[in-house]
Amino acid sequence: MLELDGLVRRYGDVVALDSLTFTVPPGQVFGFLGPNGAGKTTAMRAVFGLVALEAGTVRWKGTVVSDRDRRRFGYMPEERGLYPGMKVGEQIEYLARLHGLSPADARTATVRWLERLGVAERSGDKIEALSLGNQQRVQLAAALVHEPELLVLDEPLSGLDPVGVDAVGSVLVEQARAGRGVLFSSHQLDLVEDLCESVAIIDRGHLVAHGPVEELTLGGQPRLVVRVAGDWAGQWATTLPGVTISRAEGGAVRLVLDGGTDPQDVLRAAMAAGTVEQFGFERRRLSEVFRESVA
């Protein structure tokens, strides 16, 4: 388990991290969200000791992260970092060696990961000769080649086409299923919702929401989707007390209920208005949770 505990970092007057605290459990894909400049990159760099913290500690399995621990972490920074003029295969092999693999293991792991990510045939090419998407895959191979216990990936999905997103996504899920910690940041909230079991949302360096996606999206006021035959605009609901129409789409009306409103009363009102074709509870989208959290 990775624990970020009370991290503080300021750049002049700008607060990058403001007592940031959350934990990343192993065996889960963990999303790290926040608007631009919220401090996500600073927090991720802090895991690798690349930021001088004013306060707080980063712990791995209960103890302060050591150099030895970091060797077993995989990192993909936001601004990708590979030697432009070095050959793909040699570069991955070199990074594997720096993470402590033997020459033979480094070679085998390099071949395996380049194949897994679909760039094996580019092994002998220089990085600068690759498309941005392929560079991204190579960068991911660099983070994975030493079978890390914890993956920290800063915006791993940006710049990828849908096929690439699927490929990377399946690797992240697979790594989590193997019991590893996977922390990744993203702006693509729909993708995060599909991929992640848990998320942390930060704003101005401070944690604003944290927990399993399931709980976060179920939280807040109850939501209903109701479709009454013939009433496309949801007129029947406009006069209901304690109910707000958030959206009416194709005849289906999305309703947000006040705390005291009984969903059964809403059902009865709908039945009174006509034939009920659809009635169900709906979860919030993660993007809504995000907007509400950082508002």
Place this chain on the structure above:
Amino acid sequence: MKYVIPILVVAAGVRIWLRMRSRAKRRAGGAPGGAAPGASGGVGGALATSPAARLVARVLDATGDVGLVARREVRERLRTRLFRISTLIVLLAVAAAVIIPVLTKGSTTPTRVGVVGTLSGPLRATVRITGAEVGGKVTVVPEASQAAAERALRAGRLDVALVDSRRLVVEKSLSPTDTSTTAEVVRALSETVALQAGLQGAGIPPLEAAELAHPRPLPIEALVAAPSKTKTTERTTETFGLIFTYVLLSQYGTWLIMGVIEEKSSRVAEVLLSTLRPRQLLAGKVIGIGTVAMLQAALIVAVALGLGAAVGSSLIHGAAPLALVASLVWVFLGYAFYCWVFAAGGSMADRQDQVQALAFPLMLPILFAYIYSLIELGAGSPSLLIKVLAYLPPTAPFAMPTLVGLGVATWWEFAISVGLSLVGIVLVARLASSIYYRAILRTGGRVHLRDVLRTELAPTVR
């Protein structure tokens, strides 16, 4: 007891050879799938198969992460076409500098003296010695008659004819300003042959006459000693050494600055520093590029000495080879001093196009020391300034060899300068690496020195 050391040396040599052989076999047999031997593990390039490069790779292997970083540097540098071509050009220039002076020296042709009539043994010896005294060589050619000798003169087969030991005949009259070897030989012959003939005519036996015509010259003592022949050679060698040191320091300094900027601007430094300490990355880079620099320097000196020995160059006479090897010491010390400065400079840039702007101020002390040392070496006597510069670590790599070339440095002065350089290297390494640690991860524009020194160190550095 006296056999113990040789036996140990031989045993160690055999062991290293056996290990190299078994490793070579393993590589040859254990690389399925067409992986080229040495493609990933070896130092690569042209030197990959040489035992020296394998030894370097093994030493670097033994040093863990720093060794891995250094090995990558060595491999990538040796692989570049720029390195191979520049090495070739430097070696050709060295070969030319060694061979051309020998060729031009060897091209002086002997003065051909035609002899009409008989020439006594002592007089023949006098003719030869006279030639040697004025720095030329004399070949004596018998001619049947004066007419034949004159034909030979006109045809250019002779330079001068001695007729009956009484007259000298040349094709064209000698100008008083003609200082060619032939003219000098003719003038000297006209005096000594006449003197010797006169002495013999006065009844002095030929052998004594020859001795009288060639008295042993009085020794000449000068209050100010002229530079001896070997001193001149040493100065030439030191000039060569200064150029060599300058070329290598500026080349490898620029490589370091570019290497650091490459890692910083491509952000690969962030990936590397997530698992390495900055000091490991810096040390690996400095050692790797330094290894390439010293390999190239050693190759240049070896080629210069080898060629010098082969063609009989003055480069291998007297103290000149020692001076050449001593310049290797100064290349090493110069690199060890400046590598930190260049690495720190590189870490303050943000983009590749800032190389020139950053390298120039760092090159200034090197450029100053180099040019000033060349001037001093040419002038022949050392000034006070060069004597001071010889003890300052930034300028010692040029100024101290200059004093050696001028023959005014004692061994202990040399040793003090080396010692001060070592102290300077430790100090500059500490300062420059602390700048590097703070600047390498700072992106978004060129970093300024005062900002860097105020920055707090990240935990991995502490």
